[in-house]
Amino acid sequence: MDVCFRWMQKNTYSLASLVPLIPDNSIVKTPHDGIMIYSFATRQKESVFSEVDSSTTDSIYIAGGPHPSGSVEDTLEHFDYVVIGEGEETLPELVRTLQGGNIPSDVKGIAYRKDGNVVYTEKREPSDLDKYPCFDPEGIRAPIEISRGCPWRCKYCQTPRLFGNRMRHRSIDSIERFAKHYSDLRFTSSNAFAYGGNGVHPEFDKVEKLLSRLHSMEDKKIYFGTFPSEVRPEFVTHEGLDLVDKYCTNRSLSLGAQSGSDRILKEMLRGHTSEDVSVAVERCFEHEITPVVDFIFGFPDETEEDQQRTLEQIKWICRKGGKVRAHYLTPLPSTPYENIVPAPISASVHKVLGRMARDGKLNGNWDK
Numbered sequence: 378m379d380v381c382f383r384w385m386q387k388n389t390y391s392l393a394s395l396v397p398l399i400p401d402n403s404i405v406k407t408p409h410d411g412i413m414i415y416s417f418a419t420r421q422k423e424s425v426f427s428e429v430d431s432s433t434t435d436s437i438y439i440a441g442g443p444h445p446s447g448s449v450e451d452t453l454e455h456f457d458y459v460v461i462g463e464g465e466e467t468l469p470e471l472v473r474t475l476q477g478g479n480i481p482s483d484v485k486g487i488a489y490r491k492d493g494n495v496v497y498t499e500k501r502e503p504s505d506l507d508k509y510p511c512f513d514p515e516g517i518r519a520p521i522e523i524s525r526g527c528p529w530r531c532k533y534c535q536t537p538r539l540f541g542n543r544m545r546h547r548s549i550d551s552i553e554r555f556a557k558h559y560s561d562l563r564f565t566s567s568n569a570f571a572y573g574g575n576g577v578h579p580e581f582d583k584v585e586k587l588l589s590r591l592h593s594m595e596d597k598k599i600y601f602g603t604f605p606s607e608v609r610p611e612f613v614t615h616e617g618l619d620l621v622d623k624y625c626t627n628r629s630l631s632l633g634a635q636s637g638s639d640r641i642l643k644e645m646l647r648g649h650t651s652e653d654v655s656v657a658v659e660r661c662f663e664h665e666i667t668p669v670v671d672f673i674f675g676f677p678d679e680t681e682e683d684q685q686r687t688l689e690q691i692k693w694i695c696r697k698g699g700k701v702r703a704h705y706l707t708p709l710p711s712t713p714y715e716n717i718v719p720a721p722i723s724a725s726v727h728k729v730l731g732r733m734a735r736d737g738k739l740n741g742n743w744d745k
């Protein structure tokens with residue numbers, strides 16, 4: 378039975394790590410006969426479900442990724458199997474079982490329907506990152522994943538729900554093996570400055586070991602703590618910034634601030650204050666590093682006063698020469714905010730955001 382991965386612009390990171398694990402597969406842009414594998418987020422669900430529902434191929438449909446993992450039963454209205462959470466061990470085992478013509482009831486970490494009921498198999502333990510590739514150098518590539526999981530529980534975020542609360546790290550030897558394939562090194566992590574540690578307290582000796590090894594490789598530019606990863610504000614210390622100064626090419630740092638209201642930060646279990654964000658921003662400027670700070674509007678019960686506090690902090694960052702990305706909250710499956718209705722952005726805040734965007738001071742998408 379042929380195995381095909383459905384390629385989409387937004388799922389390349391997932392495909393980069395999974396495609397090398399399935400022998401003799403194809404990458405396709407429409408459904409084909411055989412086993413069809415999809416990975417997608419909530420924003421893509423409508424188009425994916427519509428494609429699968431209208432398909433006329435003779436296929437077994439497997440779904441994985443953030444939306445299916447968080448919304449299993451909804452996904453099983455359209456798909457035959459859901460791979461829940463990490464796919465590196467589960468997906469190859471599921472594919473082998475299906476190709477052998479067997480029922481995958483012994484494959485851990487999946488869900489499927491049987492006699493109208495949803496069956497969940499035994500949960501699978503988080504995988505050891507070193508056992509699996511970040512990408513196939515000859516195939517789809519992605520930034521190097523250095524860490525997975527997060528000990529925090531921000532209520533809007535799927536990361537700890539999908540990958541667990543224990544932060545796991547790829548070893549420096551493994552990271553170096555993938556770094557050989559790039560001249561510009563970019564990374565994914567829930568918090569790049571937490572490399573090597575538990576994600577609650579920085580262990581900069583471990584970050585330095587990683588960066589010094591990568592820096593010793595020939596002709597490498599290191600972009601650390603910047604897109605597509607970011608850092609938590611309370612991890613932005615002079616010690617951490619010294620490492621960026623010493624080893625890295627980037628002169629900007631991506632920080633997650635999320636709200637300027639301490640009431641909202643506390644309610645969402647963010648684990649830091651707005652003052653932590655201000656301190657992190659000041660420290661970046663002391664190192665002549667441009668902070669690029671993310672904010673979200675629309676948290677449940679967010680009042681105009683909360684939004685004004687966020688706006689004040691945004692203006693302050695922009696006045697100092699920092700950059701801001703503003704977003705509107707998307708309630709994601711499996712998170713505590715899954716079923717909330719995001720608070721509307723007040724007209725006056727919306728107007729100022731629009732003006733700042735037109736003046737080139739911030740970007741993002743804060744419309745529903």
Ligand code: SF4
Nearest residue numbers: 527529531534536567
């Ligand atoms: S938003 Fe960041 S710190 Fe919070 S739970 Fe998600 S990954 Fe962790």
